[in-house]
Amino acid sequence: MPPEKHPPVEMFEENFDLHDGLLTLKGPLVELRRQLDTLFREWATIVGAVEYSFPPVMSVSSLASADYFSSFPHLATLVSRIDPSEGSVERFVRSARHPSLEQIGREHLAAARYVLPSAACYAVYINFRGRQLEEDLFITLLSPCFRHETGYEAGRRQWAFHMREIVCVGSEGSVQYFLDTYREFLKGKMREAGLPFTVAEATDPFFDKRDPRRIIQRLEPLKHEFLFNGSLAIASVNFHRNFFGERFRIRDRTGMVAYSGCVAFGLERWLFACTQQFGPDWSLWPAPLKPSPSAATT
Amino acid sequence: MLRGDNEIRTKIRRFILDHFPAARSQPLLDEDALLGSHIVDSMGVLELVTFIEAEFGITVEDDDLLPDNFQSISRVAGFVETKSDNRPLHQDQ
Numbered sequence: 001m002p003p004e005k006h007p008p009v010e011m012f013e014e015n016f017d018l019h020d021g022l023l024t025l026k027g028p029l030v031e032l033r034r035q036l037d038t039l040f041r042e043w044a045t046i047v048g049a050v051e052y053s054f055p056p057v058m059s060v061s062s063l064a065s066a067d068y069f070s071s072f073p074h075l076a077t078l079v080s081r082i083d084p085s086e087g088s089v090e091r092f093v094r095s096a097r098h099p100s101l102e103q104i105g106r107e108h109l110a111a112a113r114y115v116l117p118s119a120a121c122y123a124v125y126i127n128f129r130g131r132q133l134e135e136d137l138f139i140t141l142l143s144p145c146f147r148h149e150t151g152y153e154a155g156r157r158q159w160a161f162h163m164r165e166i167v168c169v170g171s172e173g174s175v176q177y178f179l180d181t182y183r184e185f186l187k188g189k190m191r192e193a194g195l196p197f198t199v200a201e202a203t204d205p206f207f208d209k210r211d212p213r214r215i216i217q218r219l220e221p222l223k224h225e226f227l228f229n230g231s232l233a234i235a236s237v238n239f240h241r242n243f244f245g246e247r248f249r250i251r252d253r254t255g256m257v258a259y260s261g262c263v264a265f266g267l268e269r270w271l272f273a274c275t276q277q278f279g280p281d282w283s284l285w286p287a288p289l290k291p292s293p294s295a296a297t298t
Numbered sequence: 299m300l301r302g303d304n305e306i307r308t309k310i311r312r313f314i315l316d317h318f319p320a321a322r323s324q325p326l327l328d329e330d331a332l333l334g335s336h337i338v339d340s341m342g343v344l345e346l347v348t349f350i351e352a353e354f355g356i357t358v359e360d361d362d363l364l365p366d367n368f369q370s371i372s373r374v375a376g377f378v379e380t381k382s383d384n385r386p387l388h389q390d391q
Contacts, residue, residue, distance in 0.1 A: 212343060215343050216343050241340055
């Protein structure tokens with residue numbers, strides 16, 4: 001018998017706070033999110049992915065190499081600092097001495113040289129820039145991600161959220177095989193778990209409708225989203241062709257420009273979907289959505 | 299002015315041969331896959347769209363960006379012909 005459905009609102013109302021797109025979780029939701037991430041890390045072991053931890057910010061120059069600021073300027077969250085030049089910090093301190101300070105004017109800020117990522121896997125290509133790979137790379141990473149949106153809904157769309165990715169960089173055949181494997185694996189797991197889903201071709205939210213990468217995404221099935229209840233994308237399988245290999249001068253073991261692809265999981269969306277479908281008690285969740293005891297302790 | 303299917307194909311073929319080196323590595327057939335076989339690369343697809351708009355006086359809408367319309371020279375030519383046929387006629391035409 002399928003488990004009784006628990007309205008997510010009830011679950012979330014008790015355990016979250018959303019303000020300006022920033023989500024705070026407490027108690028059981030934090031633990032459930034941790035368990036989900038453990039599960040995805042376990043799924044990454046299928047390809048023997050090595051876990052990496054990258055810096056939480058990326059340089060403007062690195063992301064510019066991937067046309068980031070023409071493709072996704074509307075998503076970008078820039079990192080600045082108080083202008084450190086002579087006298088500027090003192091001027092700022094004088095202006096900021098009141099407890100109701102809500103924003104810091106641009107006259108006090110240094111130019112932004114860093115960006116908070118809107119997707120996890122950029123860090124991989126930046127890290128391997130200019131390298132020739134000795135073998136295909138399989139990497140998994142968890143990253144906080146930031147996307148300015150026109151509206152926010154707890155568990156579904158936040159300014160700041162967490163993304164677990166499994167990334168493959170290597171030959172075209174290896175990347176295609178990696179993506180095919182995970183596409184089928186995810187279908188199997190979600191079906192087995194009884195999580196209602198559909199798979200749909202999709203495009204990334206490019207700023208310009210004429211962005212060449214958007215056009216190619218429309219003409220070739222490069223991105224597939226797993227939609228919970230037909231509308232909420234909780235995972236995606238993405239083929240980048242050799243775009244990042246070219247832009248970051250990464251070569252595969254044969255010396256050809258490397259191809260890349262990734263599988264991405266939005267943790268807060270999974271949390272929303274699973275609590276809606278299976279309730280807040282993790283012990284009642286179906287077995288395919290529970291990490292093995294050994295994975296949970298690593 | 300209506301153009302023949304052959305003329306459209308010839309112009310598209312010439313453009314592809316002139317702009318994409320991968321197209322010159324072997325004989326380019328009308329049915330060859332342009333994207334799947336990497337004859338036209340990620341960045342080149344915009345060039346192709348821009349070319350057919352300028353050359354044939356059509357507008358490629360977002361909904362026209364479908365694999366069926368850009369799969370091969372034949373498909374692109376067929377798409378151009380359909381768009382040309384459906385182009386609204388102005389009073390002076």
